[in-house]
Amino acid sequence: MDVHLVDGTYEFFRHFFAVPAAADVDGQEVGAVRGVLISVLSMIESGATHIGVATDHVVESFRNDLYPGYKTSEGVAPELLSQFPVLEEALQAMGVMVWPMVRFEADDALASAAVKAAQDDGVKQVFICTPDKDLSQCVEGTRVVQLDRRRNISRDEAGVVAKFGVKPQSIPDYLAVVGDNADGFPGVPGWGIKAAALTLSQYRHLEDIPKDWQEWHPSIKRARVLSESLLKGWSDALLFRTLATLRLDVPVFDTVEDLRWKGPRPDFEERCRRMKSPNLLGRVTSAKSMIKEPVGRS
Numbered sequence: 152m153d154v155h156l157v158d159g160t161y162e163f164f165r166h167f168f169a170v171p172a173a174a175d176v177d178g179q180e181v182g183a184v185r186g187v188l189i190s191v192l193s194m195i196e197s198g199a200t201h202i203g204v205a206t207d208h209v210v211e212s213f214r215n216d217l218y219p220g221y222k223t224s225e226g227v228a229p230e231l232l233s234q235f236p237v238l239e240e241a242l243q244a245m246g247v248m249v250w251p252m253v254r255f256e257a258d259d260a261l262a263s264a265a266v267k268a269a270q271d272d273g274v275k276q277v278f279i280c281t282p283d284k285d286l287s288q289c290v291e292g293t294r295v296v297q298l299d300r301r302r303n304i305s306r307d308e309a310g311v312v313a314k315f316g317v318k319p320q321s322i323p324d325y326l327a328v329v330g331d332n333a334d335g336f337p338g339v340p341g342w343g344i345k346a347a348a349l350t351l352s353q354y355r356h357l358e359d360i361p362k363d364w365q366e367w368h369p370s371i372k373r374a375r376v377l378s379e380s381l382l383k384g385w386s387d388a389l390l391f392r393t394l395a396t397l398r399l400d401v402p403v404f405d406t407v408e409d410l411r412w413k414g415p416r417p418d419f420e421e422r423c424r425r426m427k428s429p430n431l432l433g434r435v436t437s438a439k440s441m442i443k444e445p446v447g448r449s
Contacts, residue, residue, distance in 0.1 A: 154268040154410060155199045155298075158281030159206035159249070160257045162187045163238060165301070167231050175426045180230045184238045185428055190300075191247060192431070194280075195438050201268075201410035203403065204242055205260035208235055208251035212259075214334075214394050221394060222335040241426070244419040245435060248410050255401050258285050262397035264404065265289045271407045278305075285331075287311045288322035288397060316348025324357050327392035328381070336391045341380040346373065357381070357388055414439035 166186030173182040194202065210224035210232075224232060239251045250260040261279055268277045269291060279286050282299040290297055290311050297306040311319050329347045330338025353368040354360045361367055364378035371377070381388060404410060415435050423432035 152201055152274055152407070153199070154201045154203075154264075154274055154277045154407060155194060156261050156264050156268070156277065156279050157191060157194075157202065157204040158257060158261060158279075158283060158286070159187065159204040159238065159242070161281050161283060162190055162204075163206065163235070164231070166190065167228075167234075172230075173427070177425070179237060180234060181237060181426050183231065184234050184241055185426060185431065187238055188241055188245060188428075188431060189434075191242065192245070192434055192438065194300075195412055196434070200412060201407060202412055203248045203250065203260075203264050203410050205250045205252060205257035205264070206235060206239055207257045208239065208253050212252070212256045213254055214256070218336060218390060218394055220335045220337075222333065241422055244416050244422050246412055246415045246419070248404065250401070250403055252401075255398055258283065259398040260401045260403055261286060262289045263399050263401035265295050266399050267403060268407055268410075269295050274407060284315070284322070285326070285334075285395060285397060287315065288319050288395075290319045316344075317351045318355070321351045321355050323392045323395040323397075324351055324355070326395035327357065327388050330391070331395065334394065336394055338391065339380055339384045339388050341373075341376055346371070346377055350377065357392065412442075414442060 163183055167183035170182050170186040172180060173185065175181045191202065191204065210222065210227065214221045215223065239249050242249045250257070252260055261281070265277050265279055266289070268274050277295040278298040279289060279295065280298045280300050282301070286297055287306070289295060290306065290308050293307045306314065308319055315322065315325060317325050325347050328339045328342040329344055330336055349371045350360060353371065360381065362382070364374040367374040367378065419435065420432055423429060
């Protein structure tokens with residue numbers, strides 16, 4: 152079996168800005184909700200059997216306690232934030248496993264689920280469905296891969312190296328020095344993507360980089376400047392790496408079979424009525440009729 156782990160927050164933001172606004176029978180905005188439901192349903196219609204969706208129920212997380220500049224919900228459209236609970240409830244009614252994150256982030260749930268799914272011998276491949284560079288640290292060989300569904304691009308470990316110049320294990324170190332505007336931390340002054348790739352392709356983690364710049368690999372340009380900047384900002388670099396490192400201890404599921412889609416709950420019909428989405432109900436009902444009962448483990 153294959154396991155598909157979906158970045159619900161990414162999907163939600165993408166659909167919020169891509170689909171027309173639409174209100175349910177009570178006037179609640181649900182355009183993005185319907186967009187994500189259709190997107191996840193299309194995966195099921197294409198043959199996905201085991202699916203989990205992670206969402207940021209609230210934007211803030213434990214990382215805000217570690218670094219005041221970390222991303223918050225400030226500036227996010229209220230019409231978007233108000234739809235998160237609706238999305239989570241609708242996905243659950245559609246029969247999909249959902250992880251609404253409060254203390255942790257959606258990325259932490261995806262990382263935890265990827266590791267746990269990969270431990271199951273019955274799982275052939277784990278697809279982490281997001282283009283988010285943070286999740287590249289979870290890629291493992293060709294078994295745990297990233298899938299950018301919008302562009303239909305799959306990235307295995309070789310793909311991570313080709314894109315960033317470093318292996319998945321070094322992605323948190325890479326982000327620590329180059330920074331991450333989306334998450335709100337600046338990185339180390341003077342360190343760009345080329346310098347980070349050259350350095351961390353030779354030294355996997357920050358602690359592996361020689362303290363004496365004269366001992367650095369000759370392929371690394373501006374070694375002295377980079378070394379001085381890193382040593383000066385060492386505590387910040389370690390903090391930023393902590394922010395970029397995804398947690399693997401989020402409770403997600405007991406067994407992979409918990410992720411198997413078995414069809415919608417009885418209340419899904421009413422939710423579709425309230426969202427004015429009769430076509431969605433018809434497609435979900437049709438998909439349910441196509442389910443084949445599992446025989447043993449595949």
